[in-house]
Amino acid sequence: MRKTAKLWLGAAALLFTPPVFADGETAVAYDGQDYCITVIGSLPGGDDETRYQFYKLVSDLGADAPEDFRAALSRYGENPPAPDTPLLDVIDIIANPVIRQAAPEITVANMGHLIEFNARCQDAVQGQILSLTTYDSTLFLSDEVIAEDALYLRQILSESLDRLGASDDPVHGAAARAYSRSLVTTRDAVEYAAFESEIDELEAIFMTDLDGRLARSNDIINEEADRSVLDDAVTLAEDMNEDAEEKQKQRDIETLFRILGGR
Amino acid sequence: MSRRLITALLLGSALMSGACATTAKGAKTSSLGNDYAAQTYRSEAPLGTTLAVVRYPAFVDPDARDLYHEAFKNTPIDGALSRKSGMESEALADSVILKSNYFALSLFKELAAKLPEHSVLLSPHTIKKGADGKLYSEPMTQAESLPSVVTVDFAAYTFPDANKMMGKEPLTFGDLITPLVTVKTDPRAAAPTQGVLLASTPLIKHAAGNGKDSSEAVRDALQTGRLTARQSDLDFIAHLNRDTAVTVAQKPLADRSNSDAVRFYPVEKIKLNASALKMLTSKSAQANAAAIDPVSDVFSKPMANQIVGIINRTDADKAAMVGRAAAIAQFDESLAALTLVGSDDPSYLARVRYAERLLEAEKNYLSVQSLRLFDGVHNGEMGAQVRDMLKAEYELLEKRRELARKQNTATALAVLGAIGTGVAIANSGGGGGSDCRNARSQQEYNNCLRRERQRQQRNNQINRIAIDGLIAGTVYAAQTAYGASQLSKSVGTNYLTSVVPALEEQVSVQVNLIDSNETITAIRFEDLKAKLNELYSKNQRALDVAATSCAYAHTGTGKTGSWLGECSGGLAQGSGVGVLENADGTAVEYYGYAANGQPSGPGYMITHTPAGSTAMEGNFTAGRADGVMTVYKGGQAPRTRRYAAGNDAGAASGLAVSTPFNKVAGAMN
Numbered sequence: 001m002r003k004t005a006k007l008w009l010g011a012a013a014l015l016f017t018p019p020v021f022a023d024g025e026t027a028v029a030y031d032g033q034d035y036c037i038t039v040i041g042s043l044p045g046g047d048d049e050t051r052y053q054f055y056k057l058v059s060d061l062g063a064d065a066p067e068d069f070r071a072a073l074s075r076y077g078e079n080p081p082a083p084d085t086p087l088l089d090v091i092d093i094i095a096n097p098v099i100r101q102a103a104p105e106i107t108v109a110n111m112g113h114l115i116e117f118n119a120r121c122q123d124a125v126q127g128q129i130l131s132l133t134t135y136d137s138t139l140f141l142s143d144e145v146i147a148e149d150a151l152y153l154r155q156i157l158s159e160s161l162d163r164l165g166a167s168d169d170p171v172h173g174a175a176a177r178a179y180s181r182s183l184v185t186t187r188d189a190v191e192y193a194a195f196e197s198e199i200d201e202l203e204a205i206f207m208t209d210l211d212g213r214l215a216r217s218n219d220i221i222n223e224e225a226d227r228s229v230l231d232d233a234v235t236l237a238e239d240m241n242e243d244a245e246e247k248q249k250q251r252d253i254e255t256l257f258r259i260l261g262g263r
Numbered sequence: 264m265s266r267r268l269i270t271a272l273l274l275g276s277a278l279m280s281g282a283c284a285t286t287a288k289g290a291k292t293s294s295l296g297n298d299y300a301a302q303t304y305r306s307e308a309p310l311g312t313t314l315a316v317v318r319y320p321a322f323v324d325p326d327a328r329d330l331y332h333e334a335f336k337n338t339p340i341d342g343a344l345s346r347k348s349g350m351e352s353e354a355l356a357d358s359v360i361l362k363s364n365y366f367a368l369s370l371f372k373e374l375a376a377k378l379p380e381h382s383v384l385l386s387p388h389t390i391k392k393g394a395d396g397k398l399y400s401e402p403m404t405q406a407e408s409l410p411s412v413v414t415v416d417f418a419a420y421t422f423p424d425a426n427k428m429m430g431k432e433p434l435t436f437g438d439l440i441t442p443l444v445t446v447k448t449d450p451r452a453a454a455p456t457q458g459v460l461l462a463s464t465p466l467i468k469h470a471a472g473n474g475k476d477s478s479e480a481v482r483d484a485l486q487t488g489r490l491t492a493r494q495s496d497l498d499f500i501a502h503l504n505r506d507t508a509v510t511v512a513q514k515p516l517a518d519r520s521n522s523d524a525v526r527f528y529p530v531e532k533i534k535l536n537a538s539a540l541k542m543l544t545s546k547s548a549q550a551n552a553a554a555i556d557p558v559s560d561v562f563s564k565p566m567a568n569q570i571v572g573i574i575n576r577t578d579a580d581k582a583a584m585v586g587r588a589a590a591i592a593q594f595d596e597s598l599a600a601l602t603l604v605g606s607d608d609p610s611y612l613a614r615v616r617y618a619e620r621l622l623e624a625e626k627n628y629l630s631v632q633s634l635r636l637f638d639g640v641h642n643g644e645m646g647a648q649v650r651d652m653l654k655a656e657y658e659l660l661e662k663r664r665e666l667a668r669k670q671n672t673a674t675a676l677a678v679l680g681a682i683g684t685g686v687a688i689a690n691s692g693g694g695g696g697s698d699c700r701n702a703r704s705q706q707e708y709n710n711c712l713r714r715e716r717q718r719q720q721r722n723n724q725i726n727r728i729a730i731d732g733l734i735a736g737t738v739y740a741a742q743t744a745y746g747a748s749q750l751s752k753s754v755g756t757n758y759l760t761s762v763v764p765a766l767e768e769q770v771s772v773q774v775n776l777i778d779s780n781e782t783i784t785a786i787r788f789e790d791l792k793a794k795l796n797e798l799y800s801k802n803q804r805a806l807d808v809a810a811t812s813c814a815y816a817h818t819g820t821g822k823t824g825s826w827l828g829e830c831s832g833g834l835a836q837g838s839g840v841g842v843l844e845n846a847d848g849t850a851v852e853y854y855g856y857a858a859n860g861q862p863s864g865p866g867y868m869i870t871h872t873p874a875g876s877t878a879m880e881g882n883f884t885a886g887r888a889d890g891v892m893t894v895y896k897g898g899q900a901p902r903t904r905r906y907a908a909g910n911d912a913g914a915a916s917g918l919a920v921s922t923p924f925n926k927v928a929g930a931m932n
Binding site: 184185188191192194195196198199202203206207209210211213214215217218221222223225226227229230231232233234236237240241244248251252255 | 620
């Protein structure tokens with residue numbers, strides 16, 4: 001497994017415990033803010049980084065899933081998890097290669113569960129992300145890895161739908177194909193972000209290195225410059241000018257003398 | 264000798280010996296105006312594009328020195344050489360290089376302050392002698408290898424005759440500067456003016472000639488399937504060479520109209536900021552001298568302001584498109600020609616993003632070099648020496664001004680003396696005596712005549728003494744005036760002959776700095792480029808459509824041109840650039856969409872004829888303008904016209920124009 005594993009383990013640590021509902025209730029309906037508050041409130045504390053990774057992963061997973069696509073997920077998903085199913089169990093089922101191969105409809109249903117959670121609780125999820133990053137701006141640093149994980153899961157969903165024939169469905173085919181295309185765009189964006197991060201690093205190294213080298217070189221050359229050449233030139237010019245002035249004065253006196261003497 | 268002749272001779276000698284001297288006055292404010300706070304950058308250039316590159320003559324190759332000195336002397340601006348113009352013109356020619364080196368940095372600093380970080384680069388040039396025996400200039404750094412919205416050529420000019428230093432002729436010396444400037448964009452962004460947007464009046468025709476040459480070079484390369492952005496000589500060198508002169512429409516600096524004409528900037532001798540100069544000469548300010556910029560308020564800030572305004576008004580996409588495509592061609596030829604007009608294809612969009620980021624990294628890297636060049640020269644020993652030289656020159660100029668004032672006073676005295684002598688001579692004829700004809704007897708008459716003769720003799724004696732005194736005073740004053748004039752000249756000559764080794768030393772320090780900076784930068788730049796290319800190649804996915812070379816046909820000519828871009832069946836099909844050159848010297852450049860080898864869809868067509876260049880943007884059908892078009896012609900504001908099958912069908916103002924550049928045309932103007 002790639003670096004994805006690290007994040008999933010982090011998410012697992014957070015989500016391993018099933019949500020505990022008030023008064024031992026287990027049934028939660030998908031209805032409005034109560035549902036969101038209940039699910040989010042049921043999650044154990046964990047550290048900020050793990051919580052951030054979870055919310056960001058859910059947010060990225062829910063991208064490019066308009067209503068018609070979610071309808072397709074309902075159509076092709078089977079045995080959807082109950083609303084109070086721990087989210088870790090949901091992710092585990094999605095990532096399970098055996099289920100993925102043998103029962104893509106279960107993978108679709110479980111992804112649909114996560115996507116639905118994000119769609120219904122988008123404000124709450126974004127609010128959590130915002131509040132966490134307000135306190136710790138370094139949390140952004142794991143965005144690239146989270147984006148790759150989310151893309152990986154979304155590709156599993158798209159492949160599962162394809163295997164179930166959703167792309168050729170006259171009703172849901174367009175939504176399935178649009179989702180598939182959006183994955184290309186997202187992959188481009190994820191890859192570009194990785195490229196940009198590498199290029200940023202390279203640029204910073206080269207610019208800092210160049211700046212230092214040029215500063216040192218400038219210092220050496222400037223130290224070697226001979227400032228006395230100009231001083232000498234100016235002194236020489238001043239001497240010559242003084243001499244010229246003297247001669248001129250002399251000429252003036254001689255002229256005056258000649259004029260006066262000539263009377 | 265008659266009395267009148269004596270008067271005339273005295274007056275003439277007084278005037279000749281010490282004619283009124285001028286005191287090398289400069290304008291306190293530049294015609295550029297003082298509204299330098301008014302313009303702020305509000306445009307947007309494609310990623311990886313610099314906004315301005317400041318080019319200037321930094322060094323003369325030893326093999327080109329004699330030719331440069333000769334050319335400099337033979338192409339005086341705003342004046343005629345005196346018969347006695349001597350060897351000092353070589354020192355003046357060398358000082359042009361040194362001062363250009365120094366003052367260009369002030370303009371760079373002000374532009375960098377007004378434009379986004381890493382968007383202004385310095386491009387010092389070496390002046391060399393070509394195989395054809397003419398001068399040419401070559402960039403010493405790689406600043407011009409990247410696309411740019413404008414290039415700014417700068418030179419600090421001095422008239423090549425030391426005898427005219429105190430006159431009205433252009434001078435960069437002491438507290439005076441005469442800037443020569445041209446601001447140009449790529450000729451595609453301003454076809455009717457060959458890319459020239461603002462220029463010092465004497466340079467306009469050569470700058471336009473340079474633009475035309477560069478445009479032709481790009482077309483020639485396109486014909487052979489290559490994309491290159493030709494780096495042109497400095498316009499000052501084109502002037503020294505008396506290179507190709509092209510006439511283009513001009514308008515005054517203050518003209519706010521959007522007509523396609525070059526804003527002309529008159530040659531002006533500007534006085535540097537007096538308080539800054541005083542601070543520079545005071546011992547207490549020495550530690551902080553690098554922060555004092557006497558040229559900033561009087562020239563650099565207003566000029567930077569003008570340039571930012573020009574950048575805001577220039578279509579950055581058109582200005583950068585050829586330079587950007589040429590830079591991209593160095594690492595991705597199949598993408599390069601597609602970037603000229605862009606595409607909505609996802610594979611193109613994904614790829615061009617990487618290419619632009621790569622150019623951006625190169626630009627940022629090169630900007631470090633410019634900033635360090637500025638630091639090394641301006642804040643280093645070299646800058647300190649130039650400031651010392653400015654002080655010395657200022658003191659010398661002040662001395663010469665004092666001598667000029669002395670000369671003028673003496674001349675005035677000499678003239679007054681000559682006039683006074685004339686009056687005395689005129690009045691020396693006697694008169695005022697008694698009339699002896701009223702005598703009542705012969706004896707009385709004889710006595711009267713005797714007395715009258717004695718009185719006249721006494722008067723004559725007194726007059727002679729007075730006239731002699733006046734003549735002596737006049738001669739002395741004239742002699743003093745002449746002496747002051749000669750002394751002033753020798754003071755100038757002494758300085759110019761003494762300072763030659765210092766000029767050479769300072770230019771040599773400057774060149775060492777630039778060379779060393781460039782060597783270090785280039786080694787690391789190659790390394791950076793290799794790493795960037797590796798990163799780029801590793802991350803690319805295939806383009807759905809790649810650019811190749813094929814045939815381009817232009818309506819009305821039997822000849823086939825070249826197309827670089829999308830092709831199908833050997834003919835232009837899709838986006839790209841087409842060029843066609845006819846035997847009669849006319850040529851066509853077309854940027855946009857084509858079908859079956861001909862312009863079809865949104866496009867931008869530039870037509871070059873011996874009379875000038877014009878452009879047209881809008882929709883084309885089967886090679887002909889068809890629909891609402893924007894027409895660009897020299898001396899006119901862009902006009903919106905309706906065309907049908909290539910024929911002008913009347914005005915169409917207010918209607919939207921199709922453009923290949925993914926935006927509504929006309930918005931930039």
